[in-house]
Amino acid sequence: TRLADLEIERGRGGEYHQTAGGDTTVLTTQQGTPVSDDQNSLKVGAPGPTLMEDFHFREKIFHFDHERIPERVVHARGFGAHGYFETLDTLEDVTMADIFQRKGEKTEAFVRFSTVAGNKGSADLARDVRGFAVKLYTKQGNWDLVGNNIPVFFIQDAIKFPDLIHSAKQEPDRGFPQAQTAHDNFWDFISLTPESMHMVMWIMSDRAIPRSFRFMEGFGVHTFRFVNAEGKSTFVKFHWKPKQGLQSVVWNEAVKLNGADPDFHRRDLWDAIQMGDFPEWELGVQLFDEEFAEKFPFDVLDATKIIPEEEVPVRIVGRLVLDRCVDNFFAETEQVAFQTNNIVPGIDFTNDPLLQGRNFSYLDTQLKRLGSPNFTHLPVNAPRCPFHHFQQDGHMAFHNPKGRANYEPNSWGEGPREDPKGGFRTYPAREEGEKLRMRPELFADHYSQARQFYASQTPVEQGHMRDALVFELSKVETPAVRARVVAHLRVIDEGLAKGVAEGLGLRDMPDAADPARPVVEGLPP
Numbered sequence: 474t475r476l477a478d479l480e481i482e483r484g485r486g487g488e489y490h491q492t493a494g495g496d497t498t499v500l501t502t503q504q505g506t507p508v509s510d511d512q513n514s515l516k517v518g519a520p521g522p523t524l525m526e527d528f529h530f531r532e533k534i535f536h537f538d539h540e541r542i543p544e545r546v547v548h549a550r551g552f553g554a555h556g557y558f559e560t561l562d563t564l565e566d567v568t569m570a571d572i573f574q575r576k577g578e579k580t581e582a583f584v585r586f587s588t589v590a591g592n593k594g595s596a597d598l599a600r601d602v603r604g605f606a607v608k609l610y611t612k613q614g615n616w617d618l619v620g621n622n623i624p625v626f627f628i629q630d631a632i633k634f635p636d637l638i639h640s641a642k643q644e645p646d647r648g649f650p651q652a653q654t655a656h657d658n659f660w661d662f663i664s665l666t667p668e669s670m671h672m673v674m675w676i677m678s679d680r681a682i683p684r685s686f687r688f689m690e691g692f693g694v695h696t697f698r699f700v701n702a703e704g705k706s707t708f709v710k711f712h713w714k715p716k717q718g719l720q721s722v723v724w725n726e727a728v729k730l731n732g733a734d735p736d737f738h739r740r741d742l743w744d745a746i747q748m749g750d751f752p753e754w755e756l757g758v759q760l761f762d763e764e765f766a767e768k769f770p771f772d773v774l775d776a777t778k779i780i781p782e783e784e785v786p787v788r789i790v791g792r793l794v795l796d797r798c799v800d801n802f803f804a805e806t807e808q809v810a811f812q813t814n815n816i817v818p819g820i821d822f823t824n825d826p827l828l829q830g831r832n833f834s835y836l837d838t839q840l841k842r843l844g845s846p847n848f849t850h851l852p853v854n855a856p857r858c859p860f861h862h863f864q865q866d867g868h869m870a871f872h873n874p875k876g877r878a879n880y881e882p883n884s885w886g887e888g889p890r891e892d893p894k895g896g897f898r899t900y901p902a903r904e905e906g907e908k909l910r911m912r913p914e915l916f917a918d919h920y921s922q923a924r925q926f927y928a929s930q931t932p933v934e935q936g937h938m939r940d941a942l943v944f945e946l947s948k949v950e951t952p953a954v955r956a957r958v959v960a961h962l963r964v965i966d967e968g969l970a971k972g973v974a975e976g977l978g979l980r981d982m983p984d985a986a987d988p989a990r991p992v993v994e995g996l997p998p
């Protein structure tokens with residue numbers, strides 16, 4: 474049909490396509506009204522006042538005015554890609570998770586890599602932890618493994634997360650630094666939080682300046698549970714191992730790259746995928762039971778500790794391939810919502826107090842960030858398996874229940890019912906005790922693994938760590954904060970502490986921190 478100058482054709486799906494002539498689609502308003510002039514607003518005379526009646530102008534500006542949503546409160550800067558997970562080894566003896574049942578089966582995946590502290594527009598090569606968040610669209614629901622490229626974390630209890638992040642991001646009075654941890658507030662907090670010492674060793678290492686996202690490991694960090702069909706639980710740690718190998722830049726390169734191309738990491742991933750050089754990671758698991766866990770001198774539920782691979786080897790069970798860039802950065806990378814509490818039958822939480830807190834935080838923050846409880850309707854967040862529930866209404870509801878029943882049980886024979894056998898059942902861990910604000914005694918050793926990590930580095934890498942500490946602390950203006958960090962370093966490695974103290978030109982070597990004191994009192998600056 475021809476309508477004035479517009480070609481209107483019926484598409485294969487029955488929808489109408491309007492063409493402006495040739496192959497060009499007609500510009501319309503949000504309501505589908507064809508637009509005749511997108512260059513000039515409607516005016517009385519020339520240049521006359523713009524008329525309120527110009528609905529196209531008002532709609533266009535109104536929509537533009539509302540384009541921004543809040544950036545993530547952490548991990549604001551990130552880059553995502555689509556791919557798939559392939560099961561290489563079945564794990565039916567330890568988990569009933571559907572994704573681990575059939576060798577060779579592929580599961581759709583979406584991954585978002587990120588820095589933690591910097592704002593959305595910050596530079597890629599900041600010295601920082603990298604997020605490694607994976608959404609696996611399994612046949613039994615979305616399983617999100619929201620990990621990092623470092624296997625441990627700064628804090629043991631989620632209640633400290635706002636303090637950690639406040640201290641790491643820009644200081645509230647001056648609004649800087651925007652993307653680096655080299656400042657007083659961060660090191661003040663760290664120096665008063667000895668549990669962070671192991672993680673500090675990792676972020677001062679080359680791991681914190683990866684060559685690109687393709688050359689990083691990923692870790693689930695927490696100890697999770699696998700549960701098998703008989704209801705038996707096995708502890709599990711998740712590892713992503715890059716087939717490309719592990720590579721970092723040196724600080725000198727990082728600084729130059731940040732200036733020359735702040736998008737270096739996202740460009741690298743985009744280019745590799747567009748060229749067909751698909752990055753790949755192996756998924757490994759460390760499996761151990763509660764009896765074995767009790768033999769460690771630390772608590773396996775403490776996220777500041779690793780499980781040594783010499784004691785529990787990593788077993789490779791799958792591979793992750795990223796083979797497709799997003800079509801739209803905002804729709805996919807920005808609106809994707811990973812949550813630690815997105816788990817599936819066969820996988821369960823543990824009492825790691827960091828994980829327990831995360832399970833509240835992600836859903837909560839995403840309601841604010843994405844603006845509606847219906848963000849699971851967005852294509853990047855929607856499960857690929859069938860889903861049926863009675864949740865309804867709210868902003869932007871476009872999957873409301875059909876028919877009369879929006880509750881169950883109902884007499885109308887309508888809608889879904891629960892499945893006592895196949896549905897997710899929480900592992901019935903036995904719990905008892907007094908309600909207390911405390912940490913288990915086995916969370917108290919903050920230095921042994923920090924020391925082991927430093928000792929595991931080559932002399933060149935140890936030199937990088939010393940230089941990183943000198944650089945970072947040289948940006949700290951408060952002498953007591955510098956000294957307090959060196960006091961902790963003395964417990965980790967005297968040589969490192971000495972090297973840092975010399976690099977900083979400290980006149981007096983501070984006393985070593987006391988490992989027996991769980992919390993270092995704040996010293997007056």
Ligand code: HEM
Nearest residue numbers: 545548585604605606620621626631634694830831834838
């Ligand atoms: C975001 C990892 C601890 C709260 C993220 C992201 C990752 C991540 C990878 C980015 C997700 C994305 O790409 O969209 C981790 C790891 C942690 C940890 C590995 C420790 C082991 C915590 C804790 C909390 C927390 C303790 C709070 C109690 C958040 C929030 C976001 C976030 C609020 C933003 C989520 C969003 O807006 O979508 N985290 N995180 N994280 N994390 Fe964590």
